[in-house]
Amino acid sequence: MNLDLEPEDRKFRDEVRAFLDASLTPELREVGRHATSVFTEKRHSTPWQRILHAKGWVAPSWPVEYGGTGWNEMRRYIFTAECARAGAPNLAPMGLKMVGPVIMKFGTPEQKAHYLPRILSGEDYWCQGYSEPGAGSDLASLQMKAVADGDDYVLNGSKIWTTHAQWATHMFCLVRTSTEGKPQAGITFLLLPMDLPGITVEPIITLAGEHEVNQVFFDNVRVPQSGRVGEENQGWTVAKHLLEFERGGGASPGLRATIERLREVARLETADGERLIDDPRFRMKLVDAEIAVQAVEVSEHRVLSALSAGKNPGAVSSLLKTQGTEAMQRLDEVGIEAAAHYAAVAQPVDVGAGRNFPLIGPEHLLALTARYLNNRAASIYGGSNEIQRDIVAKLVLGL
Incomplete structure (x- = not known):
């Protein structure tokens, strides 16, 4: 498994970075920075979807014949990583990542012709x-x-x-x-x-x-x-196909971006007159969480390697669902500790232009508590982590 980028992949990464630098408005970056879950409000995600649709990059995993990019696994991963690094808001996944692939596989020609273009454009939500x-x-x-x-x-x-x-x-x-x-x-x-x-x-x-x-x-x-x-x-067969996309990988770029945000918070926040980043106990917690993220990254790269070789990674989607959600929740706990007493303040995590209320505490702490509370559900939705472990035990370990 070679994790080094080929020259053409580095060129593509630079192209993506240039596009994001030019296309992400300050408001869209603020939306991404204050996101509290994998879902972004429609009023924010739809404008970003229109920009990506005009570029032809709105559906990286879709086949070209349905309006996708035709990118290989590595380029899709690079695009996801660069979007996370730039703080781009998440697109609504229910159409692009879930029902779209289902319609491609099981839908009638009429359903494909009607729904797929409208999913790409964001006209249907x-x-x-x-x-x-x-x-x-x-x-x-x-x-x-x-x-x-x-x-x-x-x-x-x-x-x-x-x-x-x-x-x-x-x-x-x-x-x-x-x-x-x-x-x-x-x-x-x-x-x-x-x-x-x-x-x-x-x-x-x-x-x-x-x-x-x-x-x-x-x-x-x-x-x-x-x-x-x-x-x-026969809907159960269709539903199982959809769950492959709901439980799939691609979590590590977002987790890596969260680590960088928390590291910046630790540079700005103090406890007992000392910067959190200089506190060995806090720094150890951040490093432990980063190790968990590295484990997710390795698992995702193994999937990339398998898919690039035309292999089916099998039950690894359940493994990644478990690893990813638990690493995310660990990072949320580190964030709550960094926020200290500000974590107990209830205030709306409103984003974008037009905020009409004063912030209580620094802006970089605003979303940490809401993100922690929202993400507690991540190890339940899409199939609980206990069920994911059962799947791995049955299909991988033969138990």
């Missing part, structure tokens, strides 16, 4: 209808019913923890179309617009004080059967 009040990590136990009626399905039930449903124009959704046989056998994958009669979105305010997730209620909602992806009762 997606949310994910998977979890329910009684079906989270045990997703196969979902109960929201879809009953066939003519050319439609009639939906009744609810979805919960639905990120950005308050802004979404569309949802990709798992519904129960049969109760016979194994629970996985009666699930169907649907695409639906969020403005259908009978859909109600209720906000859920997180511990961080943010409106990121929601509960969505369906009361006799009629969804055309033309929105079905794959065959009826």
Whole structure:
């Protein structure tokens, strides 16, 4: 596994850096600097998506025939790393990274022609209808019913923890179309617009004080059967394909950028008259967290090496999900210690032009507590870390 960049890759890295330096406005950089989760508010992510779309770089992992870049694994990694280094805001992942690849693999020609260009441009903004009040990590136990009626399905039930449903124009959704046989056998994958009669979105305010997730209620909602992806009762196969993208790698560039931010915070903050960066105890915690990030980087480079050789990395996506979320949470804990008493201050982490409230404490400490609280869920969503370890134990260790 050779981790050195080839000359053409170094040239590409320099091209990406030049583009980011020229294209990231001060407001977009501030948005990236104060991000508290992997999701950026629609009002901030959409302008950045339009810039990338105009450049042709909005979907690095998509095939060229669908509007992607055609980059190899290394170039995609370089692009991700440079975006993290520059502080670019994250794009909404539900369309570009999740349902887009599903439509490419399982969608009809009509679905591909309609949805894929709109996902690239950001015209359609997606949310994910998977979890329910009684079906989270045990997703196969979902109960929201879809009953066939003519050319439609009639939906009744609810979805919960639905990120950005308050802004979404569309949802990709798992519904129960049969109760016979194994629970996985009666699930169907649907695409639906969020403005259908009978859909109600209720906000859920997180511990961080943010409106990121929601509960969505369906009361006799009629969804055309033309929105079905794959065959009826075969949605579990489609869902498993999507989870490969939700649990995939690419975390280490963001983690590396977080370390650099925390190192800068440690240079600016003091305890007992001494800079935190000069405190051996604090410095040891930061170094321990950096070692965890290096382990994630090595795992991701192994995946890059396998993919570049045409191999399937297998259950390593579950390994990376576990490694990445635990390293991120360790960094969050270091950040809370650096913030000290300012970590207990409740204030909105508003970003961008137009902030109309005074900050309590230094700006570089503003997002640390919200980020810590938000990221506690990272080891649960997308399949809990306990489930990821079970997958690794079964598929890798044969237990």
